[in-house]
Amino acid sequence: MRIGEIAALVGLTTRAIRHYHHVGLLPEPERRPNGYRAYSIRDAVLLARVRRLTELGLSLDEVRDVLAEDAGREPAEVLEELDADLARQEADIRERRCRLSALLSEPPDATGPVSPALAALLAQAPRTDSPSAAKDRDHLTLMDATNSGSQEIFTLLGTLVADPAVVELYERLDALAEAPVDDPRIAPLAADLMAAVPEELFAAIPEDGVVVTGFKEALLAEYAPAQAEVVGRLMDAFMERGRG
Amino acid sequence: MRIGEIAALVGLTTRAIRHYHHVGLLPEPERRPNGYRAYSIRDAVLLARVRRLTELGLSLDEVRDVLAEDAGREPAEVLEELDADLARQEADIRERRCRLSALLSEPPDATGPVSPALAALLAQAPRTDSPSAAKDRDHLTLMDATNSGSQEIFTLLGTLVADPAVVELYERLDALAEAPVDDPRIAPLAADLMAAVPEELFAAIPEDGVVVTGFKEALLAEYAPAQAEVVGRLMDAFMERGRG
């Protein structure tokens, strides 16, 4: 048989068979005088087994191991390992499909799914179009997505945002958008913000959660200079209280 | 943030993030004076979404489509397509695991699993260590593995192998191993073999099944010259009766 014939017989492509020769999975057969490969029935039997094994999901290396069974009992080992692997993949896919269906059934809010704790927090927060509040929501969503803060923080923040006075604080922060860094409103706003934070929140701040080195400066870069001054003081205070 | 920091924050490797820049999934951020990439919070939010999507199994191209949602409703389409894809994969894996478990529970006969019809046939065949019979078993197993013959053939062959006289035929074929091609035993053996084949078998031979071009010569190459003569005559007769 020529390569195309044996390929059709066992249901492989000629390219696959040549590949098997190339990687040493199947020895090169004799050649006809014209250089064509001449396959025997034994080759077909071998290739049929290779096909069955690869269709089961074995890699070519594993197929080689199974076929070159010197030990006689190796195959079972390989196959059991493969089954475990497939089981993992199956569970993996099931979980992904699960999360996918959750995504599909949800309203398209474009921010993606959030944890229940954060969802509750956002629903609870008063409606405001303050840019600072929007930034805060973004940052909280990021914390949620990266799991860098514990769920506990969101529930604790719930008691904060329930206070209608928080909107006023955001507005005072917004007002500093164009202000110079030595604006006199900075210090009192920082103090009022600190005062608004419930005591338990300090304890809940993880030592090395969001506070990855460099995160702080990136966060401050989001704000205008005077605003950054306020936020920076807040974060400094947080980190000091957290360590203390 | 530097690249290592944002990578730790969103749970990716620096290499992956640079790869995303490379393929245009995420624009290159500003650089610091020393050439380091300077990431913002917005980048982190973006990367977090990328991570979630790739973890769901989307390709980077698909992620790009979903993120660059100009149409607003594209994502659902992509996600549904993905779900269908995952469903296919899941079914695929389940089938493989099914066949794998069948393989594992079977006794290790080293020839792999065979169809029930062939298994019955082999169990039914008389015990003999005739080399010709061994070849025949190999060829039948190959036909089974490649689905090139119908199951029907095996059941029809059952009536043939049940006849104890068949063993004698195999032995007569074995005896020709060293014989010259003009051995006088050739013609009568071929005739007796033809006579032993039940009539229904001729009708069951598929027109273009095993009889791929070149298969015949490969099969004949398995035998000694005188034996090949016998087998060749048999096959010629088969093909003529099949066509007639």
Added chain:
DNA sequence: GCTTGACCTTGACGCGACGGCAGGGTTTCT
């Protein structure tokens, strides 16, 4: 004899999502 078309040959590149390494520079800590 000549063409056509279906085969065959070797060899090299492409894919997808990065990992790893080479060969350098920068920052920071000690």
Added chain:
DNA sequence: AGAAACCCTGCCGTCGCGTCAAGGTCAAGC
């Protein structure tokens, strides 16, 4: 001042083939 831990660019490797590219071979039809 040296070492550790970062950062940079760029290129090769993975896996199982598919897909050209640039030919050589063979049977059939004119």
